[in-house]
Amino acid sequence: MATLIGFALLLAACLVAVGIVRIAGKSIREYNESEHESFLGK
């Protein structure tokens, strides 16, 4: 049982990694520089 849970946890970690890579990759592709404004805290 512990082994099964272990592999499920491994799978979950891998899916999170792939998910974040996909989300970030999409945001980079769709990034529009003209809409960006530097955050200067002013």
Place this chain on the structure above:
Amino acid sequence: MRPQAIHHDKDKRDLNKFGYAQELLRSMGGFSNFAISFSIISILTGAVSLYGHGLKYGGPGMMGFGWTIVALFVMFVAASMSELASAIPTAGALYHWAAILKNKRWGWYTAWINLIGQIGIVAGIDYSVALFADPLLASVFGYASNDTTILIAFTVILLSHGVLNHIGIRIVAKLNDFSAWYHIAIVAIVVVSLAFFTKGGLNSVDYLFKVGQTFSDKPYMFAFLIGLLQAQWTFTGYDASAHTIEETINPRVRAPWGIFTSVVYSFVFGFLMLAFVTLSIKDAAAAAGSDNAFIYVISQALGGTFGSVVLWLVTAAMWFCGLSSITSFSRMMYAFSRDKGMPFSRQWAQISKKYRTPAKAIWLAVALSFLLAFIDYIIKLVSPDATYTTIAFLTAVSVVGLYVAYGIPVWLKLRAKAQGRFQAKHNGPWHLGKYSNAISIAALVWIVFICIMMIVPPNEMAGYALAGMLVLLVIMDLAYYRKHFQGPQAALSNSMEDILRRERELEGDSRPGAGFTHKA
């Protein structure tokens, strides 16, 4: 115009918007930026040098469950930091983010907490190299390894890192690139060696996820949580990709990827290595009770000679890790001194015109790291019955210092978003869109939890040291910096004319034989 030149010009303009001149040499590509964080995370340093700690407290299940749980949550932390690096691409990174997301005093505290963590990480890494190198050298030259010889080895290793970092970012970047491949190659050698040549064969895969076994006097669940230090310390230092952001081409995309992918690849390769090492354990109790569990397990599995070769290779990987960590630490201090946040800031903000590196900050990083380990050496000399280990002390200090510094800007960004000050238009190209807040909250929950776990007994000495340093910070703040620290906001008043003149000065004088210069 070549694409690289176009990027370089744009990167410089992005930096100029924050009021800073391009002082450091911008020559790092995406792989170099990834490599520096991957080298500092260094699965062959953290996971190996604290292997005994993890095994003693969490048993074999620590390697299967502990490593994966920590990696999962660290990915959330890394992703949140990546967003910030993309939005605010300056070498000050954590403290700069905190300062402009809230105010200069938040930035000042973040910087110092980060600095304390950096001292701990550099000292911890190079002490790990010494812990491995000294017994190996002792067996070659026939002397007895002890605390004093380890301290001498530690000093020599630190000095070698100081010299190479002083000489220049190009050679360090090349060594970092090599280090990344080297780490992967050594993990492959360890895995293949253990898979095919372990005496008596490997344990069944169930052994990797075996829970309930601890070799400490603590209840298992509590012991397991203490054992997480092994994985948690391994996953530190990936802010290096942000600290070298002013040396990276196209940093708003490459630095965030450097932060995030260094964590992901470390998770994967680290898991493979730990899995095979753990599956080759012959006697877990004896390994947990030995001076160095990793050396013990490898020697038992592969025999003396082959085991020694592997250990030399692992020690070299640790040396690369230390090299990268000084690069990151010195850049952080350079940026903080540039904003006059430290005593004698003008000194540490100086750039060597010959090498375009923050030479004095590099040697300050070396000196402070030596001091931390030396103080611990003296404490051990005075009270030899101390129950904590030096490596656990140094690593716990670095984990708490670094993760608190990682957490502060993530929390401040959430607040700034809630107040409507940080908006979608402020995101850099690398962002998590609608998932950003949830991931940041998960990261913060983990940071709070792990910081508590790192200072409970037997690591209470790290808690006392951190509390002492925090008291010192409050005194420094109230006595001087509250009124005098201008923060990175002050740089915004630098005129573009001054910034460009400064860049021309450095470009004109960047030739062999030139001396040091002051940042105005």
